[in-house]
Amino acid sequence: MxxxxxxxxxxxxxxxxxxxxxxxxxxxxxxxxxxxxxxxFPELSLTGYILQDLVPTVALHPDDxxxxxxxxxxxxxxxxxxVGFVEEDSRxxxxxACAYLSDGKxxxxxxxxxxxxxxxxDEGRFFAAGDGVNAFDTRFxxxxxxxxxxxxxxxxxxVLWLDGADLFLFASASPGxxxxxxNNGCEPGKLDSARWVDEINRAYAGLFxxxxxxxxxxxxxxxxxxxxxxxxxxxxxxxxxQGPQHQEALVMTELDLNQLHRTRVRxxxxxxEKSSLVLKEITRINxxxxx
Amino acid sequence: xxxxxxxxxxxxxxxxxxxxxxxxRSGFSRTVLGLSGGIDSALACYLAAEALGPENVLAxxxxxxxxxxxxxxxxxxxxxxxGVQSLTTPITDMVxxxxxxxxxxxxxxxxxxxxxxxxxxxxxxxxxxxxLVLGTGNKTEILLGYSTLYGDSACAINPIGDLYKTQxxxxxxxxxxxxxxxxKAPSADLWIxxxxxxxxxxxxxxxxxxLYLLIxxxxxxxxxxxxxxxxxxxxxxxxxxxxxxxxRVLPPIAKLSNRTxxxxxxxxxxxxx
Numbered sequence: 001m002x003x004x005x006x007x008x009x010x011x012x013x014x015x016x017x018x019x020x021x022x023x024x025x026x027x028x029x030x031x032x033x034x035x036x037x038x039x040x041f042p043e044l045s046l047t048g049y050i051l052q053d054l055v056p057t058v059a060l061h062p063d064d065x066x067x068x069x070x071x072x073x074x075x076x077x078x079x080x081x082x083v084g085f086v087e088e089d090s091r092x093x094x095x096x097a098c099a100y101l102s103d104g105k106x107x108x109x110x111x112x113x114x115x116x117x118x119x120x121x122d123e124g125r126f127f128a129a130g131d132g133v134n135a136f137d138t139r140f141x142x143x144x145x146x147x148x149x150x151x152x153x154x155x156x157x158x159v160l161w162l163d164g165a166d167l168f169l170f171a172s173a174s175p176g177x178x179x180x181x182x183n184n185g186c187e188p189g190k191l192d193s194a195r196w197v198d199e200i201n202r203a204y205a206g207l208f209x210x211x212x213x214x215x216x217x218x219x220x221x222x223x224x225x226x227x228x229x230x231x232x233x234x235x236x237x238x239x240x241x242q243g244p245q246h247q248e249a250l251v252m253t254e255l256d257l258n259q260l261h262r263t264r265v266r267x268x269x270x271x272x273e274k275s276s277l278v279l280k281e282i283t284r285i286n287x288x289x290x291x
Numbered sequence: 292x293x294x295x296x297x298x299x300x301x302x303x304x305x306x307x308x309x310x311x312x313x314x315x316r317s318g319f320s321r322t323v324l325g326l327s328g329g330i331d332s333a334l335a336c337y338l339a340a341e342a343l344g345p346e347n348v349l350a351x352x353x354x355x356x357x358x359x360x361x362x363x364x365x366x367x368x369x370x371x372x373x374g375v376q377s378l379t380t381p382i383t384d385m386v387x388x389x390x391x392x393x394x395x396x397x398x399x400x401x402x403x404x405x406x407x408x409x410x411x412x413x414x415x416x417x418x419x420x421x422x423l424v425l426g427t428g429n430k431t432e433i434l435l436g437y438s439t440l441y442g443d444s445a446c447a448i449n450p451i452g453d454l455y456k457t458q459x460x461x462x463x464x465x466x467x468x469x470x471x472x473x474x475k476a477p478s479a480d481l482w483i484x485x486x487x488x489x490x491x492x493x494x495x496x497x498x499x500x501x502l503y504l505l506i507x508x509x510x511x512x513x514x515x516x517x518x519x520x521x522x523x524x525x526x527x528x529x530x531x532x533x534x535x536x537x538x539r540v541l542p543p544i545a546k547l548s549n550r551t552x553x554x555x556x557x558x559x560x561x562x563x564x
Contacts, residue, residue: 053558054558179298179302181294
C-alpha cells in the first residue's frame with residue numbers, strides 16, 4: 001500500500017485564524033490535486049506560534065460546531081488532514097493541539113504534553129499541558145501524533161510505538177538557532193536546530209522500524225525565524241524527502257507502507273521489545289524515588 | 292580557542308528574509324540607514340539592498356566637521372557599488388550650537404550629542420522616505436554597551452545584532468563589502484584619531500572569543516580563565532555586560548494596575564501580521 005503524503009511547511013499570520021484557514025484550504029486543494037492522501041500542517045498552523053496574550057482569542061473547538069473546523073472537516077472528505085491549533089476545553093484550559101481529520105470526522109486530537117518553558121520558550125506560562133498519548137487507527141494504519149518538544153522526550157514516541165503506531169506524524173514550530181561554524185563538517189545551509197531535529201527523527205525511524213514524518217513552520221515572528229525543512233524517513237531510517245530550508249513549500253512524498261513488513265522481517269526489534277521489563281523497571285525506579 | 296566562524300550563506304538567507312519580512316509586514320517596503328563608512332552599517336546596507344532592492348534603501352551620510360575623510364569616501368564606495376539612494380546631511384551646524392553652550396563639555400557628551408542628532412535625521416527621513424530605520428549595532432557592542440542610548444542604537448529592526456564584530460567582518464567579506472572597509476580599524480569616529488579598540492582597552496577578537504564562551508556557550512567565569520583568558524579581563528567584561536543591561540531593555544514601568552505593559556500585557560510586535 002502506498003501513501004501519498006503532502007507536508008505543508010508554511011508561514012502563518014500571527015493571531016489571525018481566518019487568514020491562516022484560507023491558506024490551509026488552498027494548500028489542501030493543491031495537495032489533493034497532486035494526488036495526496038494526507039496533508040500535514042505544522043504546530044499551531046492555524047494561529048502562529050508566539051501567541052502570548054493572544055491565546056484566548058484564537059482558541060477553537062475541534063468539532064463541526066466550530067466555523068473553522070467545520071470547513072476543515074468538510075475538506076477532509078477528500079483528503080486526510082492533520083492541523084495545528086489552540087484548543088480551549090470545556091473548563092477553559094488552553095492546549096497546544098493537533099487534530100487528525102478524515103472523511104468529515106475528527107479521528108484524534110493530541111494535546112502537547114511537554115511545554116518548553118526555558119531559553120527562548122515560554123509555553124508553560126500560556127498553555128495547559130496534555131496528560132496522555134494515544135495511537136489511533138486511520139485508513140493508512142495506526143498513527144501517532146506528537147508536537148515538537150513531545151518528541152524530544154523519547155518516552156512518548158516509545159509509548160506510541162507500543163500502542164501500535166507504525167506512522168509517526170510530528171509537527172513543529174521550531175525557532176531556528178545555532179548558526180553552524182564553517183569548519184566543523186556540518187551540512188551547510190542548516191541551522192543547528194534543524195540538524196538536531198533531523199537526527200533524532202531519523203533515529204526514531206530506525207529504532208522503531210517505522211515511518212517518521214515531520215513538518216515545521218517557515219517565516220519570522222519578530223526576530224525569530226522558522227526553518228521549514230519538512231522530512232520523512234522510512235523504517236530503514238532512510239530519508240524519502242527533505243523540504244527546503246526557510247522557504248514555504250508543499251513537499252510531496254510517497255511512502256511505501258509495505259516497507260514495514262520488509263524491514264521488520266530483517267530487523268524484528270518490535271517483536272523482541274520487552275515492554276513488561278520496561279514497566280517492571282520503571283515501577284521499581286519510581287518506588288525508589290517515592291520512598 | 293572557540294570557533295566563531297559562521298555559515299555566511301545561511302546567515303545571509305536568514306537576515307535578508309528577516310529584513311524583507313519584518314519591513315513588509317509593518318506595511319512598508321523601504322528602509323533608511325546611516326552609513327558611517329564602517330563595516331557594520333556597510334553590511335546592513337548590503338543586506339538591505341539585497342532584501343528590498345537598492346531603490347528601496349536610503350543610505351544617509353552624516354559627517355561632523357572632525358569626521359575622517361575616509362569615512363565619507365568609504366560610505367560613497369558602498370553607495371556607488373550598490374546603487375542605493377543616498378543623502379549627505381552634515382551635522383556640524385546642528386550640534387555645534389549645543390556643544391558651544393557648554394565650553395567644558397568632554398568628548399563623551401559630544402559623541403552622544405552627535406549620535407542622537409544622527410538618530411533625529413534618520414527618523415525624520417524615515418517619515419519622508421516612508422521607510423523603517425535599520426539598526427546597525429552588532430552583538431559585541433550591544434553586550435558591552437558601546438553605543439549611545441537613543442542614538443546609534445535607535446532603530447525599528449536590527450538585522451546584525453546577533454553577530455559578533457568578527458562575524459560581521461566574515462559576513463561583510465562574503466556579501467562583497469569593499470576591502471578598504473574590511474582592512475581599517477573600527478572607529479566610532481566621534482573625535483579625531485578615535486578607535487574602538489583603543490577606547491575599549493582590548494581587541495574585538497579577544498572580546499568576541501570571551502563573550503562567545505560567556506554568553507553563547509554559558510561558560511562560568513572561572514572556566515573562561517581556565518580556557519586562557521586573563522582573570523581581570525574576564526571580570527572587566529562581565530561587569531561591562533551587567534552594567535549596560537539598561538541599554539538593552541525598555542524602561543521599566545512602575546506597576547500599579549492588574550495589567551501592565553511589559554509584565555502581563557504580552558504581545559509580539561508582529562501581532563496580527
